[in-house]
Amino acid sequence: MPKNGNSVAPARVRFSPSPTGLTHLGSARTALYNYLFARKTGGVFLLRVEDTDQKRYDPAAEQDLISSLKWIGLSWDEGPDVGGPHKPYYQSQRKEIYRKHAEGLIKKGKAYYCFCSSEELKVVREAQQKRHEQPHYSGKCRNIPVEVAEQRVQAGESHVVRFKTPKKGSITALDLLRGEITVENSKVDDMVLLKSDGHAVYHLATMVDDHLMQITHVFRGEEWLPSLPLHAHIYEAFGWQQPVWVHLSVFLKPSGKGKMSKRDTAEARLTGKSIFMKDLADMGYLPEGVTNWIALMGWSYDDHTEFFTMKDLIEKFELAKLNPSPASIDFKKLDHFNGLHIRALPQKELAKRLVPYFQKAGYHVAAGQLAPIVPIIQTRMTTLDEGPQLAGFFFKEEVKPPPEMLVGKGMTAADSAGALIKALGIIEVLPEFNAASAEEPMRAVADELSLKAGQLFGILRNAVTGQEVSPPLFESMEIVGRDTVIARLQEAIAALETMGEGRKAA
């Protein structure tokens, strides 16, 4: 058994999800680690679709899976869409392979036909639960002579194939993060390998595929840890060498108590957070930010850097720094990483990525129009959908702030209108109009009127942008352009004047 988890030998790893729902954080992280390890070692990363449960398989989920993995920047060398030497990569199309392997096990006396019905099994299970026993197969069909069993199968009797777990002794399996895990064989159940519909169950299909596809390292969720002993037995029964097992801890909900439930997930979505990749993309998170974030939930790199691009991750990733303890999801940290990656984006690229979010908000702009505003909003966003909130006013015909908003702090409407008139007069005659040329004269206006710069600038900001919070005033005015600034100031003055005299701002 290979013991060195950090072997530099090229690894063959796989991500093999069962497409039954939207791709979430946990799956994405498992896929990511697989990918990183493959790229790090110069090995192969393959994608395999575990669709042996016909009832739960959902083609839409498979679409979501592919797009989610691609979104975070993963690519695979073998898989359903790209083919490869071990195709097919859909388990449903590998039915025959599993059947043959199951029969091989029967011939070796390591598996057997079982004719117990689901109803029968259910009754037994319930009785066991009542007696506070761990539910397990009774063993009723375990010792039916093979010839007899085969006759019944030939006769068309409904059956499954079960693994024949040794009843005595114990088995020790090795998990890379936890070391040896030893379990009494009496605790390992005779699990079904082949269902009555002829499809293999995970325990058979995955072991067979991983072996056939020469998988060297298996990264999977911790929920598989309890069946690791079974899997070790199956490998032994076949006489195969086991891969290096790496069980990744689960993600807990933000409180740290328990894993995300359906209700938690729904609640998170309401507040602009989600564990689904698709939602995160819609909400304006960058794939780079999400990737950086999930990479660090269960893995660390100890030189105190936390900002990683995919390239960095491939370079730095190592098995030895994987952490077996469960981590709770912290969306605040996602915001932090997302902000970091937004700021790290080249301006042209950021403009391009902002386009869909502006369009979704109703501003039909192209990247070229966004280019000049990117520099003044780049440090002000944590998600891309904040772009339009912050800079939508650049593309509005009219901003129409409510008149109360135009009254300066501690000033009357008349004072405010007066200040605006004065400012307007200067703006109209400035030889050049840009951020640098407008600021000093405006400060002078404030001085002259014995106002604080902030008082005047506040009124100007509200008049020009229609927002209390905006990118820097003078840069914004420059981009908006002198004509529009003048028009908006005139509208503001008119609005203030109709407000009447002497009314103070609230």
Add this chain to the structure above:
RNA sequence: GCCCCCAUCGUCUAGAGGCCCAGGACGUGGCCCUUUCAAGGCUAAAACCGGGGUUCGAAUCCCCGUGGGGGCACCA
């Protein structure tokens, strides 16, 4: 009920017997910068689950307890 796993600031984590009266990051408070909001800089508070061992010495090793998580299907 049975089996398995995990356990350092609120959260993510560093720490593989002395380098630790425990370091970093997020978040939180304060200060600086500042026309708003951010970003940035500085700074503060904040943790080794409990009890027994082992050892000259334990956050680090062992045992027990407690807490948390996972599993116990003809689902994966």
